[in-house]
Amino acid sequence: MAQVTLDTIRKSFGDTHILHGISCAIRDGEFIVVVGPSGCGKSTLLRIVAGLETATSGSITIGDRDVTKLEPKDRDIAMVFQNYALYPHMSVADNMAYGLKNRGMPKAEIDIRVKQAADILQLGPYLARKPKQLSGGQRQRVAMGRAIVREPKLFLFDEPLSNLDAKLRVQMRVEIKKLQQRLGVTALYVTHDQVEAMTMADRLIVLKDGQAEQIGAPLELYARPETIFVAGFIGSPAMNLLPGEITEGGAVRLTCGPTLELIEPIPNSAGRKVLLGVRPEHLSVRPGGTFALTVDLVEALGADTLVYATLADGTAFTARLDGAQVVARGDNLALSPTQALHVFDAETGKRVN
Amino acid sequence: MVENRPLATFFAHLVLIIGVVIVTFPILFTLLASTYDSSDVASGKVGLLPGGMGLENYWLALTAGARTTAQNPAAQMLLNSAIMAVTIAVGKIIISLLSAYAVVYFRFPGRMLCFWAIFLTLMLPVEVRILPTYKVIADLRMLDSYAGLTIPLIASATATLLFRQFFMTVPPELVEAAKIDGAGPLKFFRDILLPLSVTNIAALFVILFIYGWNQYLWPLLITTSGDMDTVVIGMKKMIGGDDAQTDWGIVMATTVLAMLPPIAVIVIMQRWFVKGLVDQEK
Numbered sequence: 001m002a003q004v005t006l007d008t009i010r011k012s013f014g015d016t017h018i019l020h021g022i023s024c025a026i027r028d029g030e031f032i033v034v035v036g037p038s039g040c041g042k043s044t045l046l047r048i049v050a051g052l053e054t055a056t057s058g059s060i061t062i063g064d065r066d067v068t069k070l071e072p073k074d075r076d077i078a079m080v081f082q083n084y085a086l087y088p089h090m091s092v093a094d095n096m097a098y099g100l101k102n103r104g105m106p107k108a109e110i111d112i113r114v115k116q117a118a119d120i121l122q123l124g125p126y127l128a129r130k131p132k133q134l135s136g137g138q139r140q141r142v143a144m145g146r147a148i149v150r151e152p153k154l155f156l157f158d159e160p161l162s163n164l165d166a167k168l169r170v171q172m173r174v175e176i177k178k179l180q181q182r183l184g185v186t187a188l189y190v191t192h193d194q195v196e197a198m199t200m201a202d203r204l205i206v207l208k209d210g211q212a213e214q215i216g217a218p219l220e221l222y223a224r225p226e227t228i229f230v231a232g233f234i235g236s237p238a239m240n241l242l243p244g245e246i247t248e249g250g251a252v253r254l255t256c257g258p259t260l261e262l263i264e265p266i267p268n269s270a271g272r273k274v275l276l277g278v279r280p281e282h283l284s285v286r287p288g289g290t291f292a293l294t295v296d297l298v299e300a301l302g303a304d305t306l307v308y309a310t311l312a313d314g315t316a317f318t319a320r321l322d323g324a325q326v327v328a329r330g331d332n333l334a335l336s337p338t339q340a341l342h343v344f345d346a347e348t349g350k351r352v353n
Numbered sequence: 354m355v356e357n358r359p360l361a362t363f364f365a366h367l368v369l370i371i372g373v374v375i376v377t378f379p380i381l382f383t384l385l386a387s388t389y390d391s392s393d394v395a396s397g398k399v400g401l402l403p404g405g406m407g408l409e410n411y412w413l414a415l416t417a418g419a420r421t422t423a424q425n426p427a428a429q430m431l432l433n434s435a436i437m438a439v440t441i442a443v444g445k446i447i448i449s450l451l452s453a454y455a456v457v458y459f460r461f462p463g464r465m466l467c468f469w470a471i472f473l474t475l476m477l478p479v480e481v482r483i484l485p486t487y488k489v490i491a492d493l494r495m496l497d498s499y500a501g502l503t504i505p506l507i508a509s510a511t512a513t514l515l516f517r518q519f520f521m522t523v524p525p526e527l528v529e530a531a532k533i534d535g536a537g538p539l540k541f542f543r544d545i546l547l548p549l550s551v552t553n554i555a556a557l558f559v560i561l562f563i564y565g566w567n568q569y570l571w572p573l574l575i576t577t578s579g580d581m582d583t584v585v586i587g588m589k590k591m592i593g594g595d596d597a598q599t600d601w602g603i604v605m606a607t608t609v610l611a612m613l614p615p616i617a618v619i620v621i622m623q624r625w626f627v628k629g630l631v632d633q634e635k
Contacts, residue, residue, distance in 0.1 A: 050529075050533065051532075052529050052532065052533075071532070072529075072532045072533045073532065073533060073534070073535035073536075077533065078533065079529070079530070079533050081526045081529070081530060082526075083524060083526055085524065085526035085527050085529065085530040086530075087527065087530075087531075087544075087545055088549065089545075089548040089549060098534050098536075098544070099533070099534035099535055102534055102535035102536050102540065103535055146530075146534075
């Protein structure tokens with residue numbers, strides 16, 4: 001258990017820059033999720049923290065030790081891989097014990113730890129089996145077991161759930177989070193799945209093209225995304241982003257027609273090009289509402305109904321309405337935003353209001 | 354596919370049976386001939402039932418060798434062959450495991466050069482480089498020795514390539530997991546790579562043992578004294594100019610003896626082979 005500090009970590013391969021200086025202070029016992037689209041450098045970041053790759057510059061501290069130059073085995077970490085990376089020829093017990101054996105731990109203590117881990121993960125009956133005799137979820141647990149027997153200072157997870165089917169993924173998501181809370185070990189978790197990110201994280205790092213777009217608690221990112229990228233990435237379905245410009249009065253006049261007043265008008269920016277963000281779930285049907293749209297497709301999920309529509313000028317628009325709302329293809333709807341709007345600068349992509 | 358055409362089944366079996374007879378007949382003849390007296394073999398009196406000289410022929414072959422030609426006991430020659438075949442097989446496997454490990458898992462200057470150098474030697478069969486190799490062995494005073502018989506045949510491009518291809522299919526995450534588990538390069542090799550390669554090693558051992566056992570040209574060049582003869586060379590030396598000079602019963606007995614070890618290796622290793630196939634999953 002320890003706090004972990006990443007200090008301006010950069011990584012380049014020749015002229016290709018993968019990471020542009022990532023910094024983050026992770027508190028003791030915190031569950032940090034690094035999320036971003038594929039190719040954003042999130043796995044590279046994790047591998048640098050693990051010591052499987054070296055950073056071009058920057059430093060990593062785990063606990064009170066600077067581990068930047070240390071070998072993976074000396075960093076006191078444990079890692080769970082996407083494909084589990086279990087040793088195929090070893091039994092479940094041997095898989096978990098291997099790291100401890102290499103550290104020269106007495107056999108009696110290894111047995112105790114493996115037994116404990118097996119109890120926690122309900123792997124008791126499978127200890128003598130080989131990995132290929134296990135199901136995907138069980139292999140995943142063995143990989144977890146291999147990590148927890150070590151009692152490391154830091155857990156690293158590299159998209160550990162992406163090889164599981166949807167139902168198991170939800171179940172393991174809960175299990176991993178519970179386990180981490182119970183053990184109180186600091187964790188760094190990489191995923192491209194924003195639902196996983198939102199549900200598991202204490203804090204999120206949203207990574208794009210090797211840059212941390214925003215670091216914060218899931219709800220903070222949801223409520224106040226700092227950039228267009230975060231706004232579009234967090235939340236499902238994605239936020240509607242409509243082009244427009246700021247008026248003399250500090251309101252936003254959309255290219256598609258309506259002008260929206262903001263709770264706090266933006267001063268001294270008349271004519272500035274912006275993107276206005278409206279979450280699909282922050283809309284309600286109101287006669288004469290701001291957005292007049294024609295429904296293209298309806299997905300009734302029961303609790304909610306997702307409406308895919310187009311605005312008068314042909315811009316695509318998504319809304320998430322109450323499940324009781326009966327909507328059909330071809331209907332004309334008028335929607336009004338119910339919550340604060342997000343305004344981003346069209347050029348820099350940064351939040352304005 | 355379910356088929357029920359009796360005529361087709363009949364012909365299929367007929368063809369297979371003819372094939373089996375053609376393949377097994379020479380071996381059957383050798384077995385039968387090894388139980389007859391030499392003069393009977395020479396005059397074509399070998400029947401379909403074993404003769405009465407079996408025990409005597411085999412005993413003579415093992416302890417004394419052919420009476421009329423080179424008098425080398427087969428026991429010594431079998432031992433020579435076994436030592437040669439096992440050393441070549443084991444040596445080749447060790448060398449190629451290590452070189453494939455180096456080529457696949459380590460970044461060092463000239464890595465690809467090493468790989469291509471190994472690869473290119475594939476194009477040079479033993480016969481092409483036999484004279485320079487002979488010269489080297491002669492200068493090193495290794496003629497008529499086990500070292501001379503085996504060392505030049507140990508370096509092996511084929512096995513190195515085979516292991517390289519296999520190592521490249523081992524997921525890289527295993528290496529990384531091992532690194533995090535605190536296993537250094539040698540430990541990773543011993544604890545993880547080697548157990549995963551068992552199937553390949555078993556298959557290669559079978560192939561290489563037979564390759565070593567059947568070597569003819571190289572032992573013929575490198576050995577001159579009778580007690581370094583391998584059984585393949587020995588058999589050739591046993592056959593004289595005509596039937597009167599050739600102790601056919603003993604020759605046949607020696608032939609049967611020479612066939613046994615490769616068969617034994619195949620039978621024993623096959624079990625490992627299957628075990629490896631069943632256990633393995635990457």
